[in-house]
Structures are given as C-alpha cells and as structure tokens.
Amino acid sequence: xxxxxxxxxxxxxxxxxxxxxxxxxxxxxxxxxxxxxxxxxxxxxxxxxxxxx
Numbered sequence: 345x346x347x348x349x350x351x352x353x354x355x356x357x358x359x360x361x362x363x364x365x366x367x368x369x370x371x372x373x374x375x376x377x378x379x380x381x382x383x384x385x386x387x388x389x390x391x392x393x394x395x396x397x
Contacts, residue, residue, distance in 0.1 A: 356386070360379060360382050360383075363378065363382055364378050364379065364382075
C-alpha cells in the first residue's frame with residue numbers, strides 16, 4: 345500500500361495525524377481517544393449537512 349496523501353481520503357488522514365500531534369498526550373489510548381473524537385465530529389457534520397438538504 346502506498347503512502348499517497350493526495351486524494352480526499354488521504355487528506356483526511358493527514359489532517360487527523362496533524363490533529364493528534366497537537367493534542368497533549370501521546371500514548372496509544374490518547375491517540376485512540378482523539379482519533380475517535382475526530383472521526384465522530386467528521387461523520388456528525390456530514391450527517392447534519394446531508395440530512396439538512
């Protein structure tokens with residue numbers, strides 16, 4: 345698998361990685377927690393936009 349970050353999904357993964365670097369804790373549980381928050385917020389926003397149409 346290549347490490348191509350040019351597509352839309354690759355850009356989201358890169359944004360998630362940068363988001364985690366800004367967070368205070370760097371342990372595996374901290375990473376899992378903030379990653380879960382990031383994806384929950386992303387899908388919640390997408391759901392709100394689609395359901396509002």
